[in-house]
Amino acid sequence: MGAWGTRPERNVRAGIGPVCMAYAFWAVMLGTTLATPLYPIYQQRFGFGSLVTTVVFAVYAAGVIFALLFGRSSDALGRRRVMLAGVAVSMVAAVVYLVAGDVPVLLAARVLSGLSAGVVTATGTVTLVELVRPERRGGAALLAAAVNMFGLGCGPLLAGLLAEYAPHPLAVPFVVDLVLLALAFVAVLAAPETVRDRRTVWPRAQRPAVPAEVRPVFVPAAIAAFAAFAVFGLVTAVVPGILVGVLHRPDRALAGLVVFAMFGASTAGQVLFAKVPERIALPAGCAVLVLGLAAIAGALLAESLPLLVTGPIVVGLGQSLGFRAGLAAVTAGTPAAQRSQTVSSFFLTAYAGISLPVVLVGVAASAFGLRGAAVAFTAAVAALALAALAALLRLERRRPAPQDGESGRSPAPHHAGR
Structure with missing residues (x-):
């Protein structure tokens, strides 16, 4: 059967593939900015000021940069494997947010969010481009950029609304996030693999x-x-x-x-x-x-x-x-x-x-x-x-x-x- 399975399965997966991958891309990027309107609550609860707030925010970039250095790993491992890994890391980050009781744990959650963003930004864009016909690839690249930014914007909006109008402002946003990410995991599984020659190799950093x-x-x-x-x-x-x-x-x-x-x-x-x-x-x-x-x-x-x-x-x-x-x-x-x-x-x-x-x-x-x-x-x-x-x-x-x-x-x- 190979990566694509039978012909009917290939046709179904090819039809829903871009939608599934776009949703997974959006859901992971949403999770990376979910904590934005919650920083004043963390400041009050953990007793830190503006400097620590900016450090907590900035360590996210360290995770993104580290993941981008391995941006070509999906060429060998396959797009779906790497996307599933990105969604899984984002789910772990949401759990760490849920149990965060001090600044070091909060920093760990931010780094994990950055890792998930770097993995999915690198792989999701390429996957969306590869899932469409060659004449539509320019539109797919534009879709990937729009999904990226829209996901980043939806995170603060969702968390802000939930934190303001729902109970448990440091818990409910991340529970909702976990539900969205579980659906994203299923969506990636439903999409076709676009890399034919997959190999299990240890990813190497790209200089x-x-x-x-x-x-x-x-x-x-x-x-x-x-x-x-x-x-x-x-x-x-x-x-x-x-x-x-x-x-x-x-x-x-x-x-x-x-x-x-x-x-x-x-x-x-x-x-x-x-x-x-x-x-x-x-x-x-x-x-x-x-x-x-x-x-x-x-x-x-x-x-x-x-x-x-x-x-x-x-x-x-x-x-x-x-x-x-x-x-x-x-x-x-x-x-x-x-x-x-x-x-x-x-x-x-x-x-x-x-x-x-x-x-x-x-x-x-x-x-x-x-x-x-x-x-x-x-x-x-x-x-x-x-x-x-x-x-x-x-x-x-x-x-x-x-x-x-x-x-x-x-x-x-x-x-x-x-």
Whole structure:
């Protein structure tokens, strides 16, 4: 029978495969941000401040980065095996959240969440692309990006609503998460395997590398990605604390809604801006990101809730423009033999933006307060985005004009897991 079984079984699995994998991808990504609106509760219960909050958030990125280093393991082990492993790790993380009684256990849950995200981000994207016909692969890659961001946004929204209106705010969200993940496990089992020659081998880390010929476009694109993910990290990690400590709005559902709005805007932008040429989208993304940062800084200084909601939405739109275009430009300019390593480097740079800068905000908040630290952070990240924008504009001036029939668009990006 082989991996695909009989012909009727193959047809059924091929038909439901993309839906099953998209659901599993969504469910795992939802679990990774479920704790976002719960941080103020953990702070009160375990007695820690802003610095520990940012560390708890940032260790997530360590798990993601570690998993991305092994992004090609599904090429040998098979997509379904690795996806099942990612779902299983996410389930373990939910259980650890449920039993968390101190900060070290909470840190362990965050690392496990990061591992699950890294595994599923790498493998889920590739699987969705492989499960459709070649002419639909561009749409499948777009679907994977949208599912990723939408899942990240649904986690805070779900947890915020449950924490605000249901009993046991540190338990019920993760029980619901376990139910969603159990369904995801079944969904992966129902999907077909796309790797024909599977082998049981010990996964090996992939060394990141960037060829010299692609560095002129890689550097500004990676800086822009770092800046966008740094803002994502800031909003996800400290907005619940800002709502409580600066705006005096201790509404957990509201905290989840603000974070959802950012990821939702990124999801919508993936679709709305899909046809914008990369040479326009990448600098435009940097510019929009700066506008969003200005709105967040204004919200902190003026204690304005409308600005605090608007800023993350604008940031999400800027991220959707810049990240997609940057990844596509880097992919198009890299030789095929080095593409996987280069794209892995791009993702590693982006996820590094989630960790270190947010911890620095926590350190600064201990000395200057959360408001002052967050305003300084937005200014620093805006400077990074402006530097990336200037480098991109210089690169564009040196680039030859496109020939007749060329649109300026790059081929659909390959993912780090390919």
